[in-house]
Amino acid sequence: xNTTRLHEVREACTHFAYIAAPYCHISDSVHYEQxxxxxxxxxxxxxxxxxxxxxxxxxxxxxxxxxxESRNSELAAFEKRAMEQPADLAMLRLLMDQHGLGxxxxxxxxxxxxxxxxxxGKRGLSKKHIQAxxxxxxxxxxxxx
Numbered sequence: 001x002n003t004t005r006l007h008e009v010r011e012a013c014t015h016f017a018y019i020a021a022p023y024c025h026i027s028d029s030v031h032y033e034q035x036x037x038x039x040x041x042x043x044x045x046x047x048x049x050x051x052x053x054x055x056x057x058x059x060x061x062x063x064x065x066x067x068x069e070s071r072n073s074e075l076a077a078f079e080k081r082a083m084e085q086p087a088d089l090a091m092l093r094l095l096m097d098q099h100g101l102g103x104x105x106x107x108x109x110x111x112x113x114x115x116x117x118x119x120x121g122k123r124g125l126s127k128k129h130i131q132a133x134x135x136x137x138x139x140x141x142x143x144x145x
Contacts, residue, residue, distance in 0.1 A: 026068040088144040108132035
């Protein structure tokens, strides 16, 4: 590589490091939310190949997000609670949260009291429930396992 090209790469890296610093070393919730949005948009743009340079940036940002989340006690506690939940309940709660649904809004499971029993762990989701929920929300049934 010639010296002119090395100089250009060094300058580009220096500029990138300056611009990306708040997202590579996240220290507050504003930059955390912005980093999440940035990763989401880059995931849509990046090619599904190892040689796409955007994938290296995505990897760097997701590492920074993970570090921030592990240092943030509220996010770490949320992750711990989420990991302790059975997959089907976690998915059901996520769908309810994303769509602003209450216990009365899931006829695929049954009555409000039936949904409450499922959410409390007293009853499990049946294969029929999972199939109906998957159709309603357009997701793969495997996400419940």
